[in-house]
């Protein structure tokens with residue numbers, strides 16, 4: 001790409017192409033409004049008015065940093081719908097919600113317990129705020145190479161070893177829709193005076209219909225962030241932070257959010273949240289009542305496809321029925337290859353691929369037609385793959401989040417320490433100075449302060465070579481940032 005001449009609009013062009021493919025492609029990724037197919041007040045209003053609605057805080061439109069008018073009203077309605085004491089609208093997704101939860105609950109040097117398979121935003125909060133992590137081992141599935149929820153026993157053990165812990169962050173659910181025993185863990189936290197934070201980025205719809213898991217707030221969370229855009233039809237980036245005001249004051253959360261969010265919040269995003277809330281209250285129950293039996297039928301059809309296996313949650317954990325995680329290893333191709341073929345040959349957009357796994361997110365905008373296109377495409381993919389030559393299947397593990405590289409410095413200390421760039425192959429034994437992750441799901445493979453071992457360098461190499469997207473600071477992910485060794489000691 002040459003940047004000297006400025007007549008092109010590459011982003012807009014690419015976006016228009018994707019928009020033109022809206023009819024051809026059946027999607028099982030987020031956002032849930034499915035390119036406008038989920039009828040809501042917002043999509044109806046957007047029409048021609050779209051750009052005319054993109055205004056800034058003017059009289060009558062309130063101000064997100066200090067809402068006293070229509071934004072405040074909309075936030076109160078959201079809080080009421082979610083059974084929260086306060087709702088804060090977010091315009092940088094649950095990414096900002098997770099950071100805000102941690103900065104509201106912990107100060108510099110405070111201990112926070114969290115599973116290792118957290119989203120990168122939790123690590124960013126540790127760098128920004130200086131809380132010190134104690135990682136909990138999530139339940140791992142070594143065959144699939146993915147991690148699930150945390151067991152209450154692991155939390156109890158960590159609380160015994162770290163009575164000083166100020167907060168615990170849980171995923172409810174994980175990216176793959178798995179929920180641990182949140183209520184039992186909330187009980188432990190309450191007894192020990194530990195603040196409970198829930199990253200419910202993938203659970204905004206929880207609690208709004210029968211057959212869906214209960215919301216984290218109803219199970220005892222103090223703070224909970226939900227990506228309304230992922231599953232409930234608002235625009236990408238629009239999320240909500242929900243508070244039950246016990247240990248954490250609403251003024252604290254507002255102050256932290258004002259530190260982190262733009263002073264020019266998009267009214268398109270904000271108003272799409274208002275509309276999504278109304279949809280959740282009035283339409284979610286009937287929509288999911290019709291949808292979930294269709295998803296059951298889809299599961300039965302997919303379960304009968306040779307070479308494919310549907311992931312079941314580990315014992316004692318539950319699954320959001322709208323998430324379908326497929327083990328494709330029986331087809332002799334990788335999840336990355338299956339993802340590519342589904343889009344290119346059968347017009348199906350999945351949410352994510354891992355070495356052995358594909359994830360489809362079913363949304364309230366789906367129905368018999370889209371679900372049967374997914375099943376047809378999976379049948380065709382399986383028939384095609386099983387009749388061809390196996391590609392050579394990538395190994396899934398080692399699963400990094402269950403057995404992570406050792407943390408030898410706090411993420412904040414490591415992030416601000418002098419560093420140098422080395423080839424990945426030479427990094428073993430060095431302390432990492434950056435966050436490296438596969439995206440999606442955006443879970444760090446290694447984070448600042450962890451010491452590179454051979455498992456993690458292998459994992460990074462494998463994701464790169466098998467076509468996954470690696471997010472690192474470097475243009476070339478085969479080069480990594482490590483800390484400068486100090487004379488006579490660590491790092």
Ligand SMILES: Cc1ncc(COP(=O)(O)O)c(C=O)c1O
Nearest residue numbers: 092093094095119175199201227
């Ligand atoms: C577990 C988890 N938390 C937080 C986020 C961030 O959410 P958002 O995309 O709304 O910023 C994601 C994004 O995928 C996620 O998977």
